Amino acid sequence: DVKVTQSSRYLVKRTGEKVFLECVQDMDHENMFWYRQDPGLGLRLIYFSYDVKMKEKGDIPEGYSVSREKKERFSLILESASTNQTSMYLCASSWGRNTEAFFGQGTRLTVV
Amino acid sequence: GENVEQHPSTLSVQEGDSAVIKCTYSDSASNYFPWYKQELGKRPQLIIDIRSNVGEKKDQRIAVTLNKTAKHFSLHITETQPEDSAVYFCAASGLSGGSYIPTFGRGTSLIVHP
Numbered sequence: 737d738v739k740v741t742q743s744s745r746y747l748v749k750r751t752g753e754k755v756f757l758e759c760v761q762d763m764d765h766e767n768m769f770w771y772r773q774d775p776g777l778g779l780r781l782i783y784f785s786y787d788v789k790m791k792e793k794g795d796i797p798e799g800y801s802v803s804r805e806k807k808e809r810f811s812l813i814l815e816s817a818s819t820n821q822t823s824m825y826l827c828a829s830s831w832g833r834n835t836e837a838f839f840g841q842g843t844r845l846t847v848v
Numbered sequence: 849g850e851n852v853e854q855h856p857s858t859l860s861v862q863e864g865d866s867a868v869i870k871c872t873y874s875d876s877a878s879n880y881f882p883w884y885k886q887e888l889g890k891r892p893q894l895i896i897d898i899r900s901n902v903g904e905k906k907d908q909r910i911a912v913t914l915n916k917t918a919k920h921f922s923l924h925i926t927e928t929q930p931e932d933s934a935v936y937f938c939a940a941s942g943l944s945g946g947s948y949i950p951t952f953g954r955g956t957s958l959i960v961h962p
Contacts, residue, residue: 837882
């Protein structure tokens with residue numbers, strides 16, 4: 737089974753902190769994604785990566801950056817956390833174009 | 849870019865009834881249409897998908913239909929059971945440029961009453 741693991745299930749951070757969300761997949765997938773999930777808004781793409789050290793902006797990249805130094809790991813960085821970044825964050829990976837996306841269990845981030 | 853609209857946002861049915869969720873997409877280059885189910889507190893998981901070279905696909909009580917001309921696709925669940933209660937997301941993606949990145953609908957919360 738493909739496993740996509742996010743480092744934290746729940747996280748509480750203070751406004752202005754730098755926050756790192758980590759995601760690791762164990763199936764040698766090319767593509768990795770970070771989504772934000774908010775009620776009524778569905779899954780919105782923040783960033784994606786199709787190869788090591790490659791990254792592309794999604795629909796809502798403002799306030800976020802990413803890092804992919806190794807194929808299996810994709811990190812989401814909140815440079816200076818704000819309360820409007822309180823949300824559920826989902827990492828996903830897929831092996832190629834137009835293939836099934838496998839999701840992590842999600843990180844519920846609360847910024848206070 | 850691609851835009852996916854999903855309706856309804858909430859669907860309440862009695863156990864044993866059928867449920868239909870509809871999605872429309874904007875990019876005619878899209879050719880892959882997956883559906884994901886997210887149970888409460890769990891991660892989204894693929895339940896069925898369809899590619900543009902077919903019009904319908906079935907898997908037991910679940911079916912998906914695709915109308916490429918009208919740019920819409922639908923999820924059909926027959927003989928619903930309480931364990932079908934979840935949020936369902938449709939998505940669309942293509943092969944050109946960055947369009948292979950799936951764009952998701954906003955989700956439908958399906959509630960099946962025993």
